[in-house]
Amino acid sequence: MTIPRLLVVDDDEDMRSMMTRFLHRSGFAALPAGTEAEIRAHLEAGRIDLILLDVMLGDENGTEICARLRRDQDVPVIFVSALSADHQRMAGYEVGADDYIAKPFNPDLLIARVRAVLHRAQRTPSLAYRRRTETYRFAGWVYDARRDEVRSPEGFEVALSRRETALLKVLLANPRIPLTREEIAAALDVAGDGTDQPGRAIDVLVGRLRGKIERNPRDPQLLRTERGLGYVLATDVTTEEA
Amino acid sequence: MTIPRLLVVDDDEDMRSMMTRFLHRSGFAALPAGTEAEIRAHLEAGRIDLILLDVMLGDENGTEICARLRRDQDVPVIFVSALSADHQRMAGYEVGADDYIAKPFNPDLLIARVRAVLHRAQRTPSLAYRRRTETYRFAGWVYDARRDEVRSPEGFEVALSRRETALLKVLLANPRIPLTREEIAAALDVAGDGTDQPGRAIDVLVGRLRGKIERNPRDPQLLRTERGLGYVLATDVTTEEA
DNA sequence: GCAGTTCTGTTACATCTTGTTACCTAGACG
């Protein structure tokens, strides 16, 4: 079972990054999107398991977007909105929403409801009555989250620093999805204070992780560079519950 | 589509009949139940599409019932409860609920949420997403899109830059079809801003790719020039699904 | 506390990528 891929649609950058961060921490892949065109592009480009859709998108309207999507897409949609009156919720369900969450929301509750919808959509087993994923495998490597240890394909244990481990987790939560330095930094700095310096910390961190998990760090096969964009874990990841 | 059959589990007779009435009015079959034994009897006796489960059932506890049901049943469950605090909701989702509705509730909203869960539960779990072609072969060369690597007929891996790889992909997608510089540029610049300068970037790029995949770059056999028109990949291409 | 070790961000410089420019060659055509 691969990691669920969610689309986070919100025109507020802060809200989007906040939600993305929480989702990443909970083991989801979260892709940002701002317009209907971007949503459709993502749907065509690859598997999307669920869309978190803001109702008020500047001049756009989330419900109308959802209604149009529903004409040819059955992807699960959860509305996230500051409009919490019953008739507004009703409008959401009428255009085919799977759930409707009022802002401000409890992040843990959001995650729980995302899991519930995903479970019902039969794309991922609900983690509710199962253990949280504890083991990730990729390209022969194994990351055991419980023991917090990494083993190479040959079985040797590789010591990663805290920061390197955090980076690996972020990547494992988003296999094959290019992440910008900003996204990575945001996911690493859970207490993101927004003071994002334009330093090269992420580059150096990536280089250090490469030095430990790449066969030939000068020619990285796993942790690839997306020039002008960021980095991507260029392999599939399988997960197992403990 | 037959009429959905719901189980209404509540120990309060008034609440039960009220919910049942609303459900009937909305075209559902609503069966009352009060205990776990009754629930299981119904599940075994016939099809049940969804359970509306009160959290506080006298001396029984709805969440525990749900947790036990989940061991062998995947029937959708919506909790209906006067307990609306976040941690109480979380507890509901943790035992596998599909939704959690606080009392008192708006009957129309209840119906809408029932419909949403039913829709999601009854949808076909197909939604197979098509894999993209992963391997291209041409004139002995192999381009593995998954690994993003190119191998010469002799088996050597050839390192292409991102831009060169993109060009190769465009050509592989259009074998034997001459492409103008404008068409190539448009295909390469996904975020085509329309500002197409008449520069020689494509010519130089073609030259660089030739330098890597042509036996004799001065006498190109694969990436031919169509004088006055553009360039063409002068070979057949076979593709394989992963 | 304290000294040694490890971790992590910054900096500086090397390297890689890619578009532009300038100049050259190959064909076309008379």
Add this chain to the structure above:
DNA sequence: CGTCTAGGTAACAAGATGTAACAGAACTGC
């Protein structure tokens, strides 16, 4: 053969990325 034009490509420049070296922070064992 001379001229003209499209195309080839070396050289350059700008920008992005890789990484060694350094220093302060954090941590460890005592």
